[in-house]
Amino acid sequence: MAQSAKPISSPVPDVWYPTLAVFMLVIGLVITASFFIYEATSSKKNRSLAKELITGAVASVFLGFGSLFLLLSSGIYV
Amino acid sequence: MKRIRSDLSLVFIFAFFVLFSTGFSDLVVSKLDRQIDLSSPVVRTTISLKIENNGANSVSEILLPFPEHQAKNFAFLSAKISEGKGKTKDSSDSIPVAIATPEGMPPAMTWYSVSLPKELVKGGSLTLEVKAVFTNILRPFPEKVTQADVQLVAFQESAHFLSPYRVKFQSLAIKLPEPKIESYTKLENTKFSGSELKYGPYENLPPFSYSTVVVHYAINKPFAVAQELVREIEISHWGNVQITEHYNLVHAGAELTGEFSRLDYQARPHVRGASALRNLVAKLPARAHSIYYRDEIGNISTSNVWSDSAKTLLEIEPRYPMFGGWKTAFTIGYGLPLRDFLFQSEGKRFLNITFGCPMSDVVIENLTVKVVLPEGSKEFTASVPFPVKQSQEIKFSHLDIIGRPVIVLEKTNAVPEHNQHFQVYYKFSNLSLLSEPSMLIFGFFLFFVACVVYTHADFTISKTSPSYLAKLQWDEVQTTIQQFLNIMNRCLILHDKLEASLRDLSRTGDVQACKAARKSADSLLKELPKELKPLLSFLQSSPQAVQITPKVEELITKERELQEKLMLKHSTVVEAFEKKSGARDIDSRVAAVQQKITLLRQEVDDLLKVIDEI
Numbered sequence: 001m002a003q004s005a006k007p008i009s010s011p012v013p014d015v016w017y018p019t020l021a022v023f024m025l026v027i028g029l030v031i032t033a034s035f036f037i038y039e040a041t042s043s044k045k046n047r048s049l050a051k052e053l054i055t056g057a058v059a060s061v062f063l064g065f066g067s068l069f070l071l072l073s074s075g076i077y078v
Numbered sequence: 079m080k081r082i083r084s085d086l087s088l089v090f091i092f093a094f095f096v097l098f099s100t101g102f103s104d105l106v107v108s109k110l111d112r113q114i115d116l117s118s119p120v121v122r123t124t125i126s127l128k129i130e131n132n133g134a135n136s137v138s139e140i141l142l143p144f145p146e147h148q149a150k151n152f153a154f155l156s157a158k159i160s161e162g163k164g165k166t167k168d169s170s171d172s173i174p175v176a177i178a179t180p181e182g183m184p185p186a187m188t189w190y191s192v193s194l195p196k197e198l199v200k201g202g203s204l205t206l207e208v209k210a211v212f213t214n215i216l217r218p219f220p221e222k223v224t225q226a227d228v229q230l231v232a233f234q235e236s237a238h239f240l241s242p243y244r245v246k247f248q249s250l251a252i253k254l255p256e257p258k259i260e261s262y263t264k265l266e267n268t269k270f271s272g273s274e275l276k277y278g279p280y281e282n283l284p285p286f287s288y289s290t291v292v293v294h295y296a297i298n299k300p301f302a303v304a305q306e307l308v309r310e311i312e313i314s315h316w317g318n319v320q321i322t323e324h325y326n327l328v329h330a331g332a333e334l335t336g337e338f339s340r341l342d343y344q345a346r347p348h349v350r351g352a353s354a355l356r357n358l359v360a361k362l363p364a365r366a367h368s369i370y371y372r373d374e375i376g377n378i379s380t381s382n383v384w385s386d387s388a389k390t391l392l393e394i395e396p397r398y399p400m401f402g403g404w405k406t407a408f409t410i411g412y413g414l415p416l417r418d419f420l421f422q423s424e425g426k427r428f429l430n431i432t433f434g435c436p437m438s439d440v441v442i443e444n445l446t447v448k449v450v451l452p453e454g455s456k457e458f459t460a461s462v463p464f465p466v467k468q469s470q471e472i473k474f475s476h477l478d479i480i481g482r483p484v485i486v487l488e489k490t491n492a493v494p495e496h497n498q499h500f501q502v503y504y505k506f507s508n509l510s511l512l513s514e515p516s517m518l519i520f521g522f523f524l525f526f527v528a529c530v531v532y533t534h535a536d537f538t539i540s541k542t543s544p545s546y547l548a549k550l551q552w553d554e555v556q557t558t559i560q561q562f563l564n565i566m567n568r569c570l571i572l573h574d575k576l577e578a579s580l581r582d583l584s585r586t587g588d589v590q591a592c593k594a595a596r597k598s599a600d601s602l603l604k605e606l607p608k609e610l611k612p613l614l615s616f617l618q619s620s621p622q623a624v625q626i627t628p629k630v631e632e633l634i635t636k637e638r639e640l641q642e643k644l645m646l647k648h649s650t651v652v653e654a655f656e657k658k659s660g661a662r663d664i665d666s667r668v669a670a671v672q673q674k675i676t677l678l679r680q681e682v683d684d685l686l687k688v689i690d691e692i
Contacts, residue, residue, distance in 0.1 A: 005421035005428070010317030011511065014415075028522075035526065039533050043556040049530070056526030064519030071476070075368055075413070077314035078476045078514045 017073035021066055028062030035059055104133025105140070108203070110239055110248035116293070117255040118439050119301040119331070120153070120493050121215050125208040125239065126160075129198070136197040140206065141180060141242050142190045147215075147234070149188030153441070154211040154464075154495040157192045159204055187240070211493050213441045216301075218332035219294060223402065225339060228296045229332045229353040230260055237265055237277040238287035245287070249278030255297050263291040300355035300400065301331035304442040307435055307492075312450040312475070312482075315511050319419050322411040323435070327396070329355050330441075333403035343399060355400035360436040362390040363419075366412040373397070373408040392436075426457075426503050433462065433487075434497035442492040449485045449502045453478050454510035460485050462500040477514045548622070555623045559689060562613050562630060566686060569606055569637060572599050573644055573679075580651055589655055596648055603641065610634065626692055633685040640678040647671045 012020070035055045038047070071078055109128040114121065131137055144152070156172040178191035198204060216231040223229060239248055252275040262268070262275055269276040275293060306326040313319055331353055342350035362369070364387055371381040371394050380395035396406045419431050429449065435442055450473050451458055460468060467488040472481035485502055538546050579595035582588065617623040617630055647668050654664045 005423040007417040008315070008420040008422050008427060009415075009417040010315065011508070012316075014317045032526075036529070039529060043553055043560055044534070045553070045557045046560050047534075049534075052530045053527070056530065057523060060519050060522030060526055063522045064515050067518050067522075068515045072316050076476060077312075077316050077318040077320060077413075 021069035024066030031059035130203040143187040153493040222335040260294040298352040303330040334401035366390040369412040445492040447487040455504040458504035
């Protein structure tokens with residue numbers, strides 16, 4: 001083993017995983033809810049596609065990372 | 079005892095050493111000590127040879143022959159040169175040992191050649207420490223025992239070390255597990271005391287001296303042999319090294335004959351089942367977590383864990399006590415923190431972890447170590463301190479697209495001595511770490527896009543049916559009403575702004591700012607009726623909007639009224655301020671208007687709510 005070897009650890013400390021999972025999933029689900037409220041309440045012609053897509057994109061970023069951290073915190077190391 | 083057949087090949091050896099006289103005579107072993115440890119099913123031999131070079135030429139390699147029956151059971155062989163004398167012995171690193179085939183040698187022996195780091199010059203001497211580990215060399219005798227019997231094994235060795243060199247002085251010590259011995263070959267200078275059997279010293283023996291000794295003794299230890307062990311080491315750069323070990327264990331000692339009585343075993347476990355395998359202790363690295371022990375049925379609850387800062391001990395018990403010939407299969411698994419095992423140096427990452435099984439005194443017939451690298455690793459190589467068979471495969475696991483590269487290392491006949499560190503080097507970019515979350519994000523995004531498409535798409539089959547047309551009209555009415563409500567809300571916000579400007583005026587007395595606010599509000603409010611007009615005319619013409627139109631119209635008139643009153647109030651207050659009237663005076667003047675405004679605002683809000691609910 002070389003002297004200059006540096007240990008590698010995870011980019012995010014493992015103890016944060018549960019907290020991150022909860023917060024990101026909550027934020028993601030709230031944005032998802034707002035997305036569906038917008039879909040259901042605004043009429044077809046008034047709806048703006050850009051707004052729908054942006055809300056969807058933000059929600060999917062939060063849900064994506066949230067579910068990743070949920071997997072990691074439950075011991076499924078992807 | 080006579081039934082133990084001694085190897086026929088030995089006869090050839092004896093015949094051979096008579097013919098074979100010169101060649102290795104340059105080297106002389108001046109002192110040879112052999113210690114054989116029979117206390118466990120794995121036989122460990124330590125040989126210490128003091129070698130002198132009496133010839134004219136320098137020697138760079140030393141040959142060590144082993145008889146065939148030993149050589150085929152070799153698990154581990156290492157040689158060291160120890161320098162210095164007495165207690166301050168200084169051992170160097172182990173030196174390479176390779177299989178050699180010197181010419182003109184009998185085939186009944188396997189030769190190993192030890193390459194010396196520096197040549198042994200004429201007249202020089204050195205001390206060589208050889209450690210050899212054998213498996214499957216103890217033969218149960220009798221081969222079948224009952225539950226109450228003691229397990230007896232026979233061990234065959236030569237009292238004289240098989241050497242191609244002349245040995246001046248040699249001795250052999252055999253350590254037994256218990257001071258119980260059934261029988262042993264008695265030669266000259268044989269001594270048995272305690273649990274140790276001594277042969278020798280023998281002096282001035284010619285090359286290839288051989289004198290078979292057989293020791294028949296009791297060993298009440300289980301012969302735990304893993305016929306198959308698959309260790310899977312999976313690296314995740316999210317902070318974990320997951321190890322899963324699949325065992326296929328057998329008790330390879332004397333087979334149990336007759337019936338097994340659980341009652342006897344429970345009552346006197348050390349007499350009725352002395353050699354049964356009760357438990358195994360795995361020494362796992364420190365900070366091991368998420369440890370499990372299960373088999374095909376499910377979790378096996380008979381396990382225990384102790385941990386301290388240096389190690390984690392996992393004690394596992396099979397589902398039943400294992401007697402000779404009995405088998406079991408189980409799986410243990412645990413997670414280890416990444417930073418203890420994964421390192422980076424010179425642009426490459428490497429895993430540094432132990433090779434063998436964490437349980438002491440388990441012999442593994444076929445050991446397969448699979449190192450599963452993260453997806454996207456490149457240029458991977460393994461460096462193992464002993465020869466293994468290497469191959470590669472691909473494994474698909476969670477969130478994989480192209481699969482994870484797996485380095486498969488196979489080793490037969492692995493003993494605890496093989497529990498050494500090995501390294502797997504590979505290249506990995508940190509960006510690949512983001513592939514899993516980006517896949518999840520993409521998946522969720524696709525879901526949202528599907529929702530958008532679904533709500534935008536029109537799935538009606540009959541585009542001319544009256545109900546469909548009615549629905550379309552109703553949609554349009556809804557759209558118009560939403561637009562109308564938007565305008566109204568903007569209007570009300572402007573009202574609020576005007577009120578706010580009045581409050582500012584009473585606080586700061588800045589008439590100009592208030593006038594400017596009024597002006598901008600006026601111009602904006604003027605625009606609104608223009609926007610309202612098409613919406614209102616559409617609603618009036620639409621048959622679907624019959625119910626709402628009156629409300630909308632009412633709202634418009636009320637709002638206009640409200641607007642007028644508000645303007646009146648605003649002008650009155652501003653005027654009063656310009657005339658520098660007192661605050662009380664202004665209040666009394668505006669009071670009547672203010673009352674109306676509040677009332678109207680209330681009505682407007684109610685109407686907005688009613689329309690919104692439609």
